[in-house]
Amino acid sequence: MNRGISLKVVITDLIVEPLDIEREVLGDIAEVIALDAMTESELVGRIEDADAVMVYHYFRFTRSTIERLENCKAIVRPGVGYDGIDIQAAGEHGIPVCNVPDYGTEEVADSAMAMALSLSRGTHFLNSRLRRGVGDWNVEQAVPIPRLRGRQFGIIGCGRIGTATALRAKAFGFDVAFYDPYVPDGIDKALGVRRERSLSGLLSSSHIVSLHCPLTDETRGLIAGAEIARMPQGSFLINTSRGGVVDSQAVVEALANGQLAGAGIDVLEQEPPQPNNPVVAAWRDPAHPAHDRLLLNPHTAYYCDEGCVEFRHKGALETRRALLGEPLRNQVNSLSPLESCNTVSEI
Template sequence: MSRVVVTGRIPDAAIEKLRAEHEVDAWEGPETITREELLRRVAGADAIVSLLTERVDAELLDAAGPQLKVVANVAVGYDNIDVPVCTERGIVATNTPGVLTEATADIAFGLILMATRRLGEGERLIRSGQAWKWGMFFLLGSGLQGKTLGIVGMGGIGQATARRAKAFGMDIVYQSRSEIDPTIAAELDARRVDLDELLSVSDVVSLHCPYGPATYHLIGAEQLAAMKNSAFLVNTTRGPIVDEAALATALREGAIAGAGLDVYEQEPRVHPGLLELDNVALLPHLGSATVETRTAMAVLAAENALAVLRGERPLSQIS
């Protein structure tokens, strides 16, 4: 039997799969595992099932030892993993694409509605106990019908978000490294444009591109200034794609109308300038947070790890 280290709490269905074939050391503490404890536990591991809160780098791989065969990330994004170092050492790295597409698209569109219809402001007003009454101009928001949604990164989640937008009567433009399938483009009536045009024509910009050096602060002061002052920005991918300080300034000065964020540059810290503003909806990284989705993610990660330990190709390999 091989030794599998799980770096955080994951659904029982995945743990049971792993334990059916191997020895499992799973972190079950209420808090995130400390770096010191993580380095101690991974010693001698043949497989690591990691969460996005853990940094998988040369230090961790050294602590695990040369017998380590696979790092199975329970996330679609893998910016927490030093993939080139894994590849150099012959360690397979995997992720969990596909299974969180619909849940994350739900959150993206939920944030679009929260931002454009000022739902967060309304909810906070009720809870504050302040007096209020209905009026023709009370908490007026913006409708979506006939408006343009610009999607940056037209992969599975971007396409799922576009389908929701289409049902609301929105027009779709997108920026992506490559053209999407013509059948899907026709279904969505989606037009590919460059980022500059997307920012200038969109009433809502929704970010779905992967995070890496090329997309760090992809949306900064210059890009926010290029958007309509009536437009909204939504980010459900990775926090560092947006320059939070620039976003706070743009929101405060009215360069854009509002924003909805599920991810942040330095999670769990949120830029204090954003916390002061009513025109931004803030969620605590809930994109994949459904029972069904988190279970499917963990099970896929477990299946990836098991496949490599059997000498088979995993279902979703990064390197």
């Protein structure tokens, strides 16, 4: 089926010219336009006639925008998390929402392990302090540094990324356990890891906890001060999932009082953060007790050069399927009033 170029696909944010990847996939059936918007308000008057929309992550794509779409056949998120899109509103208006759930699986798992190892081996702490001339040129200021083999590596959310992280942690000799009430029985046996039936049980027994769950109503604020207090003193917390899953201010406080020995945060509740963000302030202040124990990245755990091509290509392919009326591979909403579909697993 070829309709010429009568259709219109709008990319709202992040991706700008040249649109070579998207046009290679869509150019024979649609005009592809990138708006390079930073706020939802910038979409007004520029998106209403789109036949399909590709949305990244600089702002929330809300009901008010969805209700202005006149003939939209799909909203595609060329990435894993879709919490920034009102999928219920889209479903109520008959618009499928799709994502690309697999493109960054290896990279996020690699990043989580990199943070966990750098922190738990004392590498980050010593590098941070010795670079600015604090302490003697030896390991003493970083101790205790217990052997990692045999210690529990706890994973929250055993979907694609959680599974990839579990396999990596297992290869390093960790005793790997996970908490995820939504994956079927037997995943633990297939992976050769243990399953914890309660979040508190996982937290209380893990030397390192790594989060790999989406942001939903169920997981928002999943790890806050009370949960961190259940972890063993001197343990480590890694978040490469979504900022809203973890209370990052509580993490900083736990680093300052010694409950946590280190934390790796790739995602914050607001991105980019405000200049007065207290977590960023602590990370930048050498005098703050959390400074040397906090690894902070600007939501980059997903990235590699090849992965960037992959999520753009796969997002464009899903958009093409929607425009041509073909079966969609990764639809995440229902085209009727949405029932609860909360999950802990990373999708």
